[in-house]
Amino acid sequence: MKSHTPPLRVLSALLLSAAIGAALQPAASFAQAGTAPTTQSPVDAGIVDEDTDTPYVPTPIDVVERMLHLAGVGPSDYLIDIGSGDGRIVLAAVSKFGARGHGIEIDPRLIERSRQSAAKLGIGDRAQFLTQDLFESDFSKATVVSVYLLPKVMQLLTPKLAALRPGTRIVSHDYAMLGDWQPDMTLRMYVPDKPVGRDRHSTLMLWTVPAQVAGRWQFDLPKAQGGARVEIAVSQARQILTGKATLNGQPVDLQGLRIDGERLRFALEPSGRAERFRHEFDGVVKGDSVSGTATYHARAAAVAARWEARLAR
Numbered sequence: 001m002k003s004h005t006p007p008l009r010v011l012s013a014l015l016l017s018a019a020i021g022a023a024l025q026p027a028a029s030f031a032q033a034g035t036a037p038t039t040q041s042p043v044d045a046g047i048v049d050e051d052t053d054t055p056y057v058p059t060p061i062d063v064v065e066r067m068l069h070l071a072g073v074g075p076s077d078y079l080i081d082i083g084s085g086d087g088r089i090v091l092a093a094v095s096k097f098g099a100r101g102h103g104i105e106i107d108p109r110l111i112e113r114s115r116q117s118a119a120k121l122g123i124g125d126r127a128q129f130l131t132q133d134l135f136e137s138d139f140s141k142a143t144v145v146s147v148y149l150l151p152k153v154m155q156l157l158t159p160k161l162a163a164l165r166p167g168t169r170i171v172s173h174d175y176a177m178l179g180d181w182q183p184d185m186t187l188r189m190y191v192p193d194k195p196v197g198r199d200r201h202s203t204l205m206l207w208t209v210p211a212q213v214a215g216r217w218q219f220d221l222p223k224a225q226g227g228a229r230v231e232i233a234v235s236q237a238r239q240i241l242t243g244k245a246t247l248n249g250q251p252v253d254l255q256g257l258r259i260d261g262e263r264l265r266f267a268l269e270p271s272g273r274a275e276r277f278r279h280e281f282d283g284v285v286k287g288d289s290v291s292g293t294a295t296y297h298a299r300a301a302a303v304a305a306r307w308e309a310r311l312a313r
């Protein structure tokens with residue numbers, strides 16, 4: 001990904017940005033940033049790092065805070081910023097949202113600057129910065145991952161991000177995942193001080209890594225709810241689920257089938273029968289099993305009971 005002599009590195013980063021920018025407007029923003037005249041060094045100007053797969057362009061601080069809000073970052077989170085620049089996302093997650101975390105950055109000068117900022121804020125024990133190549137880094141510790149990386153890097157990273165622990169949130173500034181993994185949430189905001197781009201807007205996107213639930217789920221309803229045998233065949237494309245269900249071998253309507261990280265939810269209702277009832281299921285998936293609550297609604301009454309099911313893939 002890297003070239004080796006300084007002038008070539010500058011040229012290749014600018015050409016790379018320009019080439020991608022021709023197709024994608026936000027990438028054009030980076031290209032414009034790279035060609036902006038400046039009297040400071042490019043890194044100090046916060047404009048470009050010529051040595052890397054994605055040039056250094058800092059996320060404006062109000063965008064950083066919106067990203068952290070969008071991802072719901074809090075004290076129980078461990079955030080990893082991939083390509084952490086001057087460390088601002090990790091520093092904000094730790095100092096303002098109470099999380100812990102670390103940044104991965106290829107440029108040692110930016111790592112040094114990040115460490116100094118963490119020390120000044122007195123959070124050096126909870127905000128760490130590692131000089132690493134993101135393509136050789138381990139993100140498995142993260143509950144939240146943040147990224148502001150060019151599309152070609154996002155495409156290379158998508159399989160690794162999709163394989164993170166179910167429930168891990170990924171928040172991105174301006175660039176999406178591989179085409180078939182749509183964000184769960186997208187937010188577009190006006191950013192008057194954005195250092196790049198023509199329209200002074202940023203797009204923030206959030207994904208939650210879904211548990212893998214495709215296959216045949218089988219279980220008996222709790223005894224208090226009739227004990228019938230349920231079978232559900234589930235197909236999955238990223239976080240989108242479709243399925244069919246039977247109750248004692250008879251087709252039954254499967255409604256609201258969805259996965260949010262590890263949380264699986266659906267409901268069963270009789271299709272075209274005179275009797276009226278509804279079973280609602282809400283559980284947490286761990287590997288090939290799910291456990292949670294089954295709630296049976298019939299007439300005005302609702303009966304809740306513990307529910308467990310197993311998956312045959």
Ligand SMILES: C[S@@+](CC[C@H](N)C(=O)[O-])C[C@H]1O[C@@H](n2cnc3c(N)ncnc32)[C@H](O)[C@@H]1O
Nearest residue numbers: 052053054056057058059083085106133134148
């Ligand atoms: C667009 S900047 C984002 C900085 C920071 N995350 C932010 O949002 O303010 C991308 C950063 O990724 C770093 N980077 C590029 N390629 C990298 C690689 N292979 N490994 C680690 N960091 C890399 C760059 O040096 C740059 O600081």
